[in-house]
Amino acid sequence: MAIFGALKTYTMKKIAVFTSGGDAPGMNACIRAVVRTGIYKGLEVYGINRGYEGMIEGDIKRLYSHSVSNIVQRGGTMLKSARSEEFRTPEGRKKAYENLRSLGIEGLVAIGGDGTFTGAKLFFEEFGIPTVGCPGTIDNDIYGTDYTIGFDTAVNTALEAIDKIRDTAAAHDRIFFIEVMGRDAGFIAVESGIGGGAEFVMVPETQTDLKSVVKSLKNLRKTKTSSIIVVAEGDDLGNAEEIMQKVKTAIKDPEKEFKVTTLGHIQRGGKPTARDRVLASRCGMAAVEGLLSGKTNCMAGVMNQQVVYTSFGDCIGKPKPLIEDHLKLIDILSI
Numbered sequence: 276m277a278i279f280g281a282l283k284t285y286t287m288k289k290i291a292v293f294t295s296g297g298d299a300p301g302m303n304a305c306i307r308a309v310v311r312t313g314i315y316k317g318l319e320v321y322g323i324n325r326g327y328e329g330m331i332e333g334d335i336k337r338l339y340s341h342s343v344s345n346i347v348q349r350g351g352t353m354l355k356s357a358r359s360e361e362f363r364t365p366e367g368r369k370k371a372y373e374n375l376r377s378l379g380i381e382g383l384v385a386i387g388g389d390g391t392f393t394g395a396k397l398f399f400e401e402f403g404i405p406t407v408g409c410p411g412t413i414d415n416d417i418y419g420t421d422y423t424i425g426f427d428t429a430v431n432t433a434l435e436a437i438d439k440i441r442d443t444a445a446a447h448d449r450i451f452f453i454e455v456m457g458r459d460a461g462f463i464a465v466e467s468g469i470g471g472g473a474e475f476v477m478v479p480e481t482q483t484d485l486k487s488v489v490k491s492l493k494n495l496r497k498t499k500t501s502s503i504i505v506v507a508e509g510d511d512l513g514n515a516e517e518i519m520q521k522v523k524t525a526i527k528d529p530e531k532e533f534k535v536t537t538l539g540h541i542q543r544g545g546k547p548t549a550r551d552r553v554l555a556s557r558c559g560m561a562a563v564e565g566l567l568s569g570k571t572n573c574m575a576g577v578m579n580q581q582v583v584y585t586s587f588g589d590c591i592g593k594p595k596p597l598i599e600d601h602l603k604l605i606d607i608l609s610i
């Protein structure tokens with residue numbers, strides 16, 4: 276391994292990394308990249324347990340290269356994750372700052388989603404500790420990166436389930452409503468729906484028209500005996516169970532059987548895919564390099580194969596629309 280350049284002197288000496296919000300497969304690969312890039316650049320790297328909660332409680336430990344051995348392939352996060360109410364208060368943030376200051380920590384890498392970045396932005400504005408983020412959420416709903424860490428794994432987990440359900444749906448000529456995660460975003464539903472050959476995909480970003488779903492399902496019945504409908508949990512018509520009841524009532528066919536499967540948190544765990552591990556590693560390295568080059572208040576993401584830094588303001592504030600072609604594909608391929 277080439278080590279030349281590793282001894283260059285940088286003004287920043289100590290940084291810390293933490294994961295916050297909903298966990299996502301690939302967070303460990305990202306932590307590993309942050310720790311090893313930091314050490315490579317001559318820094319002391321610390322890990323903060325349980326996100327902002329641990330920052331407030333001072334639950335912070337030094338991490339070494341061996342501390343992140345054997346985690347690249349694991350789901351979850353070795354630093355654990357939490358949603359902190361106390362960090363929303365000025366007193367909580369002050370405590371967090373005091374803990375970082377007492378350890379001499381001069382820069383942070385925050386791995387998480389929009390809630391994580393909202394906290395980091397406020398913290399930087401109040402206390403001036405530079406923070407660079409990495410996009411860690413299965414929902415893929417962060418502006419400034421084509422994909423978020425964990426999304427690819429979650430889609431593949433959903434897809435595996437859809438394939439299995441398709442077998443039994445076909446064997447019994449049933450209509451299945453499969454609920455996937457996505458409170459505000461339909462990316463998982465759309466990509467698992469395309470990959471799984473779903474007849475319909477229902478997402479929060481578009482209005483679901485019950486009448487046209489019922490009409491299409493009736494038409495489909497002339498050529499297909501079973502159907503798969505993927506529902507993002509945040510769809511405007513309700514959750515999968517509620518939508519199934521509405522469709523069932525409207526179809527009025529006592530012969531037809533309707534079933535609901537909710538995939539739930541299974542989508543948040545498991546071994547990260549190669550794509551997630553590579554993305555996580557790139558973002559982790561870029562976050563440390565960004566901090567060392569004086570960047571702050573921004574996220575390191577990957578767009579069009581290139582690392583890009585996007586301000587937290589844009590990551591949080593700008594919507595990330597679904598890909599138009601993806602929606603078109605579902606319509607065309609389900610006939």
Ligand code: F6P
Nearest residue numbers: 297298412413414456457458508
């Ligand atoms: O990680 C994002 C997400 O998976 C959403 O799609 C989902 O609604 C939410 O987290 C549920 O998270 P939790 O159960 O941790 O509150």
